[in-house]
Amino acid sequence: MSLPCALYIVPTPIGNLGDMSPRAIEVLSGVSLVACEDTRHSGKLLSHFGIATRTTALHDHNERARAQWIVDKLAAGEAVALISDAGTPLISDPGYHLVSHVRQAGFQVIPLPGPCAAITALSASGLPSDRFSFEGFLPAKEKARLDKLQELKEDPRTLIFYESPHRICYSLEAIVQVLGAERQLVMAREVSKTFETFLSGTAAEVCAIVAADANQQKGEIVLMCHGHSSGDEEAIPAKALDTLKLLCDELPLKKAAALAAQIHGLKKNALYKYGLEQDW
CATH class of the missing domain: 3.40.1010.10 (Tetrapyrrole methylase, N-terminal domain)
Incomplete structure (x- = not known):
């Protein structure tokens, strides 16, 4: 035809x-x-x-x-x-x-x-998926790689990278160095293939696992990093979270977050972001 x-x-x-x-x-x-x-x-x-x-x-x-x-x-x-x-x-x-x-x-x-490997991996990562930035491959040269990560250091969106097997350890080490050892990270490898694996934890933890296991340095790799957090989520009082949950039973999240923020004198964006990450 x-x-x-x-x-x-x-x-x-x-x-x-x-x-x-x-x-x-x-x-x-x-x-x-x-x-x-x-x-x-x-x-x-x-x-x-x-x-x-x-x-x-x-x-x-x-x-x-x-x-x-x-x-x-x-x-x-x-x-x-x-x-x-x-x-x-x-x-x-x-x-x-x-x-x-x-x-x-x-x-x-x-x-x-x-x-699409990036979207497929993100859907199973457990990282925030409401806002994300696909950055392709990190630069091959060390200085350019570090500079690129420095540009992205305070980006609040989930960051998605593709990486090749022979550079994965270098990139993980750069992420630890620039984004921080405690930054939450998920590495998806061989998505949809026989040896599909997902590693999640802090950047330092994932880096150590991959460095110690040559099998994790093979295949097609997607790296996903949690976006920069200002810490606003941790400052939300428990009463405000309870209010938000109750309001979400009757209202869309956006309206519920705005109302809860008004009631408790908080930032609505922080409440909205918290609500997006819940499974209510």
Whole structure:
């Protein structure tokens, strides 16, 4: 089945092939061309699902030059799909320049929902997920890595990083040094794969576990750090928390927090943040 002319952004499994959606298979089978980060890697995936669509390489080194060629394909009425080696394209993967070029040329870009290691790991981390910042990979060089963490030190959002096996210990040590040994951290490794593991604790605790276990230094890794805390949560009186809980039985959290703050003379943001972290 041929598809309407457009660039389709198609997520692929980050590990478990059972996460490939029927829609993703339908689109990859129906387009005229699939742009892949690595045609050999993606060829195995496409073959597994019986997809025989022609492929072309699109990666960091050729993306800018390849973008106009793909626009020409769209101009000729062809439908094109973009995939990365795993997960959702453009998330720490190539595709930004292509999508921008395609949109500027006036063609439609259609995204499919699907696997993303950062979001999947966050959902199981137990860290606040109402506000977060995805930072991709930390810099490879030590000074740049420390400088980047220093910039993020007082960010109140949950921080999410990708990391490679050969740099994981260096990055954990940098997090301990800059964000602090007591900063709460969760390390997700090999998400959706056979050896999936989640390590949680203080940054110092997780760093020590990983340093002592070579198996924890393998595979695809997502690091998640609790955001900076001003300490306001710890100062909330128990009576105010009781009031907030009672109000939440009848009101939305935002209104309940504002009212509880007014009653007890407190900051509504602190109460709201506390409420978000509860399972009432």
